[in-house]
Amino acid sequence: DADVTQTPRNRITKTGKRIMLECSQTKGHDRMYWYRQDPGLGLRLIYYSFDVKDINKGEISDGYSVSRQAQAKFSLSLESAIPNQTALYFCATSDPFGTGSTDTQYFGPGTRLTVL
Amino acid sequence: KQEVTQIPAALSVPEGENLVLNCSFTDSAIYNLQWFRQDPGKGLTSLLLIQSSQREQTSGRLNASLDKSSGRSTLYIAASQPGDSATYLCAVQKGAQKLVFGQGTRLTINP
Numbered sequence: 026d027a028d029v030t031q032t033p034r035n036r037i038t039k040t041g042k043r044i045m046l047e048c049s050q051t052k053g054h055d056r057m058y059w060y061r062q063d064p065g066l067g068l069r070l071i072y073y074s075f076d077v078k079d080i081n082k083g084e085i086s087d088g089y090s091v092s093r094q095a096q097a098k099f100s101l102s103l104e105s106a107i108p109n110q111t112a113l114y115f116c117a118t119s120d121p122f123g124t125g126s127t128d129t130q131y132f133g134p135g136t137r138l139t140v141l
Numbered sequence: 142k143q144e145v146t147q148i149p150a151a152l153s154v155p156e157g158e159n160l161v162l163n164c165s166f167t168d169s170a171i172y173n174l175q176w177f178r179q180d181p182g183k184g185l186t187s188l189l190l191i192q193s194s195q196r197e198q199t200s201g202r203l204n205a206s207l208d209k210s211s212g213r214s215t216l217y218i219a220a221s222q223p224g225d226s227a228t229y230l231c232a233v234q235k236g237a238q239k240l241v242f243g244q245g246t247r248l249t250i251n252p
Binding site: 029065066083115117128130131132133134 | 177182184230232244
C-alpha cells in the first residue's frame with residue numbers, strides 16, 4: 026500500500042463550488058505539504074504544516090485553506106473554486122529528524138482538479 | 142527570490158546513450174538540492190539529494206553534481222533505457238524544508 030495517498034485522484038467541478046482534497050500518510054511523519062503543478066511550471070508550495078498545531082502559508086496560499094486533522098491527515102480546501110485553480114495537486118510528507126532520515130519529501134500520486 | 146531553471150524542457154535520445162540534464166538556481170545559499178523523477182499518475186520519486194557541503198551523489202546509473210558557487214547542478218544518466226523515460230525535476234531547499242522546483246525536463250528514451 027502507498028505511504029502517501031490522495032483522494033480524489035481526479036475531480037471536475039464548477040466555478041464557485043467548495044471542494045476539499047484529502048491527503049493521508051502512514052509514514053508517521055510530522056511534516057506535510059501541499060503543492061500545485063501547472064503545465065510548463067514546477068511545483069509551487071501552497072501550505073505546509075510541521076505538526077498538528079503548526080500551519081504555514083507557502084508561496085501561493087491565496088484562495089486556499091488547509092486543515093491538519095491529525096498527524097496523518099492534511100486536507101486542502103478551495104472555498105470558491107475558480108478556473109485558474111485547475112492544476113495537478115500534490116501532497117508530500119517529510120521527517121528530517123527521524124532515525125536515519127534525510128530531508129527527502131515523499132509525494133502522493135496527485136489529484137487532477139479541473140474547474141469549469 | 143530563488144528561481145530554478147531546467148534546460149532543456151524536453152529531450153529525446155536513443156537507448157544506450159549517456160545524457161546530462163541541467164539545473165540552475167539564482168541564490169547559492171541553499172541547504173540542499175534534490176532531483177526527482179515524475180511518472181504520469183504516480184507522483185514524484187526522490188532520486189538523489191545533495192547536501193550543500195557535498196559535490197556529488199551517485200545511485201546506480203545516476204550521478205548528480207552540485208556547484209553552489211555557480212548555481213548549477215547536473216544529473217548524468219549513463220546507458221539510458223526506455224524505462225528512464227519520465228519528467229525529471231530539480232528542486233532546491235533553503236531553510237524550513239521549503240522546496241523550490243524547476244519546470245522539469247521531459248525525457249524520452251527511444252528503443
